[in-house]
């Protein structure tokens with residue numbers, strides 16, 4: 001029995017697998033899928049555990065633990081750098097800010113070359129090695145190029161990488177570092193793909209067919225396997241970094257979120273969930289939320305026009321080059337169909353919304369992503385705010401890639417604090433004093449802010465927003481009595497106050513501050529979890545500068561209220 005068969009999406013014909021890169025022998029169409037023989041993994045005694053899950057126990061923590069459902073026949077052909085089994089991280093601070101407790105980040109930055117394209121490359125290059133291929137052509141908006149160049153280096157395959165000339169020079173440099181041939185095409189990504197295909201045909205070199213071929217989708221489906229396995233661990237209260245196997249039931253999240261360009265990620269992920277359903281390991285597939293930058297959003301636009309075939313964007317207008325695919329072609333039809341069947345939506349975000357989200361995710365949860373990934377986070381914010389994603393739904397965001405160095409437009413020019421130390425400071429008699437002054441000048445905090453909040457998570461969120469964005473000296477108290485003492489002692493420039501606290505509550509503090517002539521000028525911003533009654537609103541009216549509802553405001557809302565309130 002073959003390990004898997006090849007099925008044509010267009011005509012349905014099934015064939016034994018012979019070599020990578022083939023088209024359908026029946027109709028000549030390009031889109032092929034690997035079909036595994038699940039008969040080998042029948043459920044035992046009606047229990048959800050299958051022999052496949054048992055077999056995982058012998059494998060370690062990489063995507064190769066799923067090798068019995070991957071298109072490699074001999075383990076010796078596996079080219080690996082430990083890709084896969086990336087962490088599934090709860091988004092704690094971000095979740096607090098958004099008022100949503102079930103956001104998980106699949107941290108694909110932790111792949112060997114820093115993006116989820118490592119999965120695609122690991123499988124595709126291993127498949128090439130197994131087929132005896134020693135030279136290949138690939139086109140890319142950046143990250144596929146880097147991943148393929150690295151894995152080809154290990155596999156001893158010469159690779160020609162075609163990229164549009166708009167790809168950041170740092171990425172091209174990395175591709176070249178791995179010894180790949182880098183060909184810059186002055187034109188769109190869609191044109192680049194055509195040029196690469198022509199080059200491969202004219203030189204008779206193997207052309208990687210990306211989403212249409214087998215390997216790429218098989219690589220991406222391992223994201224679904226990992227999410228389901230790890231979510232099962234998390235929901236059972238176990239350590240999600242330990243491979244689960246059959247210890248706990250696997251789980252499907254309600255949503256899978258990703259920014260899309262060619263659309264390979266969600267297509268592969270949904271193939272993964274479909275296979276898990278066939279194996280009886282999960283009951284459903286997630287809803288898809290797919291995001292594109294508004295300057296290049298052919299799939300989003302087509303979806304909202306109700307089109308079943310994509311309308312191309314001839315001239316992409318976005319700085320987020322990773323996502324600048326203007327002609328999605330057949331993949332749009334596949335995604336459209338998946339969303340009809342399983343639910344979900346497409347949405348666009350502007351480049352500047354993405355750059356803002358990039359900073360928020362970095363500042364809130366310590367996760368630095370590339371702009372393409374930030375598009376997914378900006379989309380997450382949008383769908384939570386608009387209520388499309390409900391508060392009780394489990395959301396997994398594909399944190400698809402890291403970036404170094406951070407692009408210029410996100411941080412601007414003045415991201416360092418310059419420390420000037422003169423020669424005299426170093427050599428003169430006043431040395432230590434001079435240095436001390438210079439060091440002190442590094443700290444320009446002038447405003448003192450008191451946070452009075454009994455919920456430690458909320459206090460942490462507010463502190464984090466202030467730390468990341470402003471020059472503030474922060475005092476914190478976790479109950480009303482200590483809070484009032486703090487205010488009396490320091491007379492801060494601003495008070496950020498919770499209302500519901502045991503003992504002395506927020507209302508009492510507002511009244512005490514306003515009664516005290518020394519303190520009555522201090523502006524107060526109230527952050528509350530409760531809807532105020534008419535009487536309560538009246539108690540605060542005229543006494544506070546702003547009122548924010550927990551879980552509904554973004555860092556920028558709080559900061560702009562603070563700036564308005566500060567003298």
Ligand SMILES: *Cc1c(COP(=O)(O)O)cnc(C)c1O
Pocket residue numbers: 115116117143144259260261262263264265266322370372373400401402
């Ligand atoms: C490739 C890529 C995407 C888009 O992925 P597709 O599923 O191929 O559309 C998003 N983010 C990053 C970082 C990528 O490298």
Ligand SMILES: [Zn+2]
Pocket residue numbers: 008009010011012013024025026027028029
């Ligand atoms: Zn066919």
